[in-house]
Amino acid sequence: MSADLTPYALRQKIRSGEHTSNTSGLCTGFVQANVVILPKDWAQDFLMFAQSNPKPCPVIAVAPEAGAYHLPEAGKDFDIRSDVPQYRIWNDGVMTDEVTDIKDYWRDDLVTFLIGCSFSFEEALIADGLEIRNIAEGVNVPMYRTNVACKPAGRFSGNTVVSMRPFKPADAIRMIQICSRFPSVHGAPIHFGDPAAIGIADINKTDFGDPVTIKAGEVPVFTACGVTPQEAIAQAKPPFCITHSPGCMVVTDMPNSKLAIM
Amino acid sequence: MSADLTPYALRQKIRSGEHTSNTSGLCTGFVQANVVILPKDWAQDFLMFAQSNPKPCPVIAVAPEAGAYHLPEAGKDFDIRSDVPQYRIWNDGVMTDEVTDIKDYWRDDLVTFLIGCSFSFEEALIADGLEIRNIAEGVNVPMYRTNVACKPAGRFSGNTVVSMRPFKPADAIRMIQICSRFPSVHGAPIHFGDPAAIGIADINKTDFGDPVTIKAGEVPVFTACGVTPQEAIAQAKPPFCITHSPGCMVVTDMPNSKLAIM
Numbered sequence: 001m002s003a004d005l006t007p008y009a010l011r012q013k014i015r016s017g018e019h020t021s022n023t024s025g026l027c028t029g030f031v032q033a034n035v036v037i038l039p040k041d042w043a044q045d046f047l048m049f050a051q052s053n054p055k056p057c058p059v060i061a062v063a064p065e066a067g068a069y070h071l072p073e074a075g076k077d078f079d080i081r082s083d084v085p086q087y088r089i090w091n092d093g094v095m096t097d098e099v100t101d102i103k104d105y106w107r108d109d110l111v112t113f114l115i116g117c118s119f120s121f122e123e124a125l126i127a128d129g130l131e132i133r134n135i136a137e138g139v140n141v142p143m144y145r146t147n148v149a150c151k152p153a154g155r156f157s158g159n160t161v162v163s164m165r166p167f168k169p170a171d172a173i174r175m176i177q178i179c180s181r182f183p184s185v186h187g188a189p190i191h192f193g194d195p196a197a198i199g200i201a202d203i204n205k206t207d208f209g210d211p212v213t214i215k216a217g218e219v220p221v222f223t224a225c226g227v228t229p230q231e232a233i234a235q236a237k238p239p240f241c242i243t244h245s246p247g248c249m250v251v252t253d254m255p256n257s258k259l260a261i262m
Numbered sequence: 263m264s265a266d267l268t269p270y271a272l273r274q275k276i277r278s279g280e281h282t283s284n285t286s287g288l289c290t291g292f293v294q295a296n297v298v299i300l301p302k303d304w305a306q307d308f309l310m311f312a313q314s315n316p317k318p319c320p321v322i323a324v325a326p327e328a329g330a331y332h333l334p335e336a337g338k339d340f341d342i343r344s345d346v347p348q349y350r351i352w353n354d355g356v357m358t359d360e361v362t363d364i365k366d367y368w369r370d371d372l373v374t375f376l377i378g379c380s381f382s383f384e385e386a387l388i389a390d391g392l393e394i395r396n397i398a399e400g401v402n403v404p405m406y407r408t409n410v411a412c413k414p415a416g417r418f419s420g421n422t423v424v425s426m427r428p429f430k431p432a433d434a435i436r437m438i439q440i441c442s443r444f445p446s447v448h449g450a451p452i453h454f455g456d457p458a459a460i461g462i463a464d465i466n467k468t469d470f471g472d473p474v475t476i477k478a479g480e481v482p483v484f485t486a487c488g489v490t491p492q493e494a495i496a497q498a499k500p501p502f503c504i505t506h507s508p509g510c511m512v513v514t515d516m517p518n519s520k521l522a523i524m
Contacts, residue, residue: 169454176438177450188439192431193455193481219455262524 004028007251008076011083020085020100022247029123031256032249033060033074033114034226035084036233037102037242040066043111045154049232050113052151056160056228058116058184060259067108075253080112086245093237102242110242115226116185117249118163120256124178133166133212141165143208143225147199148190150228158232161207162190162198162222166214172221179223181260191222198222266290269513270338273345282347282362284509291385293518294511295322295336295376296488297346298495299364299504302328305373307416311494312375314413318422318490320378320446322521329370337515342374348507355499364504372504377488378447379511380425382518386440395428395474403427405470405487409461410452412490417498423470423489424452424460428480437483443522453484460484 061073089097312319323335351359
């Protein structure tokens with residue numbers, strides 16, 4: 001699969017069942033997004049939770065109404081029911097199925113959210129000459145549960161999950177500048193340095209993803225992570241919910257640069 | 263002396279000899295600047311040095327030509343020969359006089375530079391709710407010589423001098439965002455954390471200014487400092503030079519907010 005494939009062409013392959021795996025490294029330069037689909041009576045609470053916690057839960061698009069499966073902001077002819085490589089079906093907080101198409105699960109009361117993903121700012125960091133350690137080491141980004149509480153909203157609450165990337169201090173300063181331009185993909189980091197200050201007991205023991213090397217002279221830099229809303233949903237246990245499968249993202253027609261606020 | 267005095271009114275008091283001391287805390291909201299005045303044949307080298315090292319040496323105004331003592335960018339009716347509370351006269355790198363008026367020293371070949379000062383970004387940090395430790399403790403900001411070399415230009419060279427302000431990491435991230443908006447007053451910091459990484463042996467032993475308390479959970483944040491060009495001039499030993507006396511700045515008509523690039 002070529003990195004140069006257009007998002008539209010990739011989505012056609014996904015829709016036809018030709019591509020059913022992760023989207024990492026595909027369609028370089030275009031925004032990829034996390035997916036959360038909730039019944040309308042839960043969607044309102046979720047939107048309030050996201051609005052109150054924009055760093056871990058940056059909403060980049062919401063379907064225009066309940067039951068709508070076309071999201072014009074995601075791209076040409078986009079259909080949320082078929083254009084994600086793999087979906088997870090959740091009942092009362094328990095995953096009950098993993099599928100490549102959700103037409104059979106679709107309901108008129110479902111509201112779709114697309115949530116920003118760190119791929120967009122990582123591309124900007126690499127373009128600036130910074131090394132992303134987990135990419136250099138060919139592993140998933142290290143992620144940790146913290147003791148930093150989200151603002152509760154309705155039935156949703158929980159602590160912030162962070163991803164971690166190590167940098168030399170001068171590079172961390174540049175990373176903060178670049179990520180500040182991308183508030184819709186988690187924005188500036190929330191912490192650097194001492195992991196214990198945000199409740200991380202052991203930096204070598206991740207809660208999600210893989211540990212990476214922190215070299216001498218580097219500090220760990222912690223960014224709010226899109227796993228946070230997933231954790232909040234798992235705690236809230238809505239009767240029904242659909243998400244993407246990890247790594248199998250919505251690939252939109254939107255250039256990453258469009259997410260930069262300046 | 264009221265903080266509400268207009269810059270023009272203060273400059274009139276300075277010109278008449280009524281105010282001959284430091285300008286700290288005066289004319290809140292307006293840009294204060296460091297002064298360097300050099301003969302034309304040295305001014306070209308100095309401008310190249312400043313252009314090559316904009317973080318420690320941000321030029322905010324240059325006189326329109328050699329011999330010019332009015333700087334329209336500095337404000338209404340501004341005269342560099344009389345509108346600074348105290349000046350230092352340097353010959354071959356040695357201070358030979360300290361005066362409140364330089365009309366007797368003025369020459370047709372002198373070029374005036376105004377260089378940005380951290381007062382402008384400190385005001386923005388305080389407005390955002392951050393504590394500037396040296397202000398809270400009522401002392402001068404701690405400054406240190408580092409091993410970070412400036413780019414040499416002509417006869418000027420030397421290492422970067424930094425000022426230091428301690429912050430909790432989350433506040434340091436906010437400080438980096440705010441200071442990034444002010445490239446003409448040193449911009450984003452150049453380092454945080456381990457002092458030894460930039461050649462500072464003992465954080466409690468300053469080269470200029472006073473040490474301040476670093477509380478538990480805080481990290482020292484290091485910003486390039488306007489003492490850097492003074493050090494470069496002291497090393498280059500031009501035959502003649504005029505600077506302001508420490509703390510006795512040019513008070514301009516320019517609002518600090520005008521220095522924000524966004």
